Amino acid sequence: MTYLGVISFCSFCTAEVWKHLQSVPQNKVPLSSVTTPKAVKDAWAELQTTGSTEGVTKTAVLKSVLGERADLFEFAGDTIELTEAAQMMNPTDGLPDNILTVAGGLEGYETKVAEEEVNSVVVDAAPGEAPRAVGQVGGGRKARMRTSTYIPPGKGKGKGKTGLYSDMFWTPLIAQALAIERKKDSEMVRALFTAIELHSGKCVTLSQLGSDFKVSQLKKDNMWKSVRLLDILEAYEDIFELVPDNTMGGWQVKLQPGAEAALPDVEEYMEREIREQDALPPRIENPRTAFDKMQSLRIELLYALQRRGNKVQLQELGQEPRVQKVKQSLHQAKKLIEFIRMFPTNFKVSSDDSQMIIEVISPSVSDQSMIDRALQRLNQDSGDRGKGSRKDARGGREPARDRGRRDRSRSRGRREAPPPHGYLPPGYGPPPGYAPPPGYPYGYPVPPGYGQPPPQPAYPVPAYDYSQQYAPPPQAPPAQPAGYPPPVGYPPPAGYSYPPPAGYPPPGYAPPPAGYLMPP
Missing domain, CATH: 1.10.10 (Arc Repressor Mutant, subunit A)
Structure with missing residues (x-):
């Protein structure tokens, strides 16, 4: 139907x-x-x-x-x-x-193939394999091969609108058109090669190839509007290798060994690339330190802008595979525009219709002071966050080994401190037959169970006259003039006969003995 x-x-x-x-x-x-x-x-x-x-x-x-x-x-x-x-x-x-049928072939060709399949004899095949006609090497569906939409430049395209072959007579106009066609063909093959190379030799899907900036730009040309990328890749099998995609279906593409040498007009493109990239710094293929990674991102941004005419929107710049790879390796929660603004001598940021435009000012990367300043700020921020804590990186929790040591140190700290020199712990008496320890200071109270230490030979018992060495502290009250009563708490002078205060001595207490002096 x-x-x-x-x-x-x-x-x-x-x-x-x-x-x-x-x-x-x-x-x-x-x-x-x-x-x-x-x-x-x-x-x-x-x-x-x-x-x-x-x-x-x-x-x-x-x-x-x-x-x-x-x-x-x-x-x-x-x-x-x-x-x-x-x-x-x-x-x-x-x-x-x-002009295509359901199987992808031309209408007339599909009808002819159907008639041939009706007249052929079909034999049994292995389970899971399509039946094959007698004389066929592969499956029966192999005959339904679609016609390629790609025509190599210089190959005749058949009759024109007038019903005549347009390439029977060679004219300068035809030669010029053929040169333009070959140039566009070389540009497309080169763009496909570069788009795959940007993914570091990995397999690339056809949708990723079609979304590449240069490829999508060339596909807008009338020469490529109705041409499948798959047909172009199949035509250059010495450059591109098609690999079945078992996950999503369809095809993936990768480069053949020595693919660059098989590109059309390789010498001309090599000279052009050398001229264009002479002004650009060399790439850093495997950056290891944070400094090298920032410098590598700076260089990859220059290369990405050079592919796009040194001026491009920010969102397109962020889709560059090499730029994404280097930015992800930095492990910093920064947007791409923040890294771009780190290098004001290389890039200019402007706005155009709510879109941020990035433009190259200079390709020189000799000044690296801005990278040093950025790393210093990063180290200071990380140092401030980690100050005062020595926790490991596993969720901020200390290892069990350190926790055990900490608990043991706390248990030791709760033990009683050793007694001071010369004293026994409370409740302990002197050992039988032992005197107080030597060097026990005179003038201190004797511990329970000990007598006064015997005097040392040839040394008298020390006696100190503290009155000769004592001086009142600076904060002592000044001396009162003669005739004033002494302050409360001071002993009365000798011969003092001032009556005691009212209520002294307290009720129930006898007066002090004669000659008693009040303590200071």
Whole structure:
């Protein structure tokens, strides 16, 4: 069953799906959510209702309808995505003519292959393998090979609009057009090579290649609008190697060994790159220290801007694979614009229609003082945060070994302090037959159980006259003039006959004996 008979409604539904896929990231959505937008849902409902008399029933599946446009949509498992050609075209310009079948081949070629398969004899195959016709080496579906949309430059393109071959007579105009075509072809192959090289030799998906700045810029040219990237990669198999993607389906691409030497016009491009990169500093391939990583990010920004004409929007600059790789290795919670503003001698930041524009001022990277200052500030900040704590990096908790040592030290600290020199602990008497320890100071009270220490031979018992050495402290009150009573608490002078105060002595106490002096 075919749905091409319902031209108006089918085209309208196809255009709505096309617009929706161009508005989503990576131009790819699950089949189950393709009718989520209201415009697509209404167009599909209208097609089911109106197209019932012309072959489209209400039980028709949207995938079978969209599958008629193999030039616009690709299906991988349960997802639908736009082809490279559909990503570059504008749906508002109208649907292009469909020259491809569901399998991706030309209409006439597909019919011929179908007739050959009907007349062939099919033999049994192993489980999981498609049946093969007699005489075929591979599976039966191998015969349905799609026609490549890529035509190498210089190869005849058949008859023109006038019905004649345009390359039968060589003219200067044809030679000029061929030179331009070869130049564009070399630029595209070089752009694909550079886009893969930026991922450090890893496999790259076709969608990543199509999103590269230089590749997407070249795809806007009329020469490449209807050409698949897959066809270009297959044409240069000595440069690119296609690897099946077992996870997402489709293909991944990587470079062949010695791919750079196989590039078209390699000598001309080498001379041009040498001239362009002479002004740029050499790359730091494996930066290890924080200083080298900041310098490497600075250099990669210069290279990324050089690829884009030394002036680009900030969001495009952040999509550069090498810039992302170096920035992630710095382990600093800084935005890319903060690193760019660290180097005012190299980059100029301006705003244009709410977009930040980065422009190269100078490619010189000899002045590295700003990196030193940034690292000093970083070290100071980290030192202030870590001051006063010596915890390890495992969540700020101390190891069990250190906690055990700390507990033991606390238990030792809670023990009683040893007794002072010459004293026994409370409750202990002298050992039998032992005198007080030698050197026991005179004038101190004797511990319980000990007598006065005997005098040492040839040394008299020390006697001190403290009155000769004593002087009143500076804060003592001044002497009172004669005739004034002494302050409270001072002993009366000799012969003092001033009557005692009222209430002295206290009731129940006898007066002090004669000659008693009050203590100071």
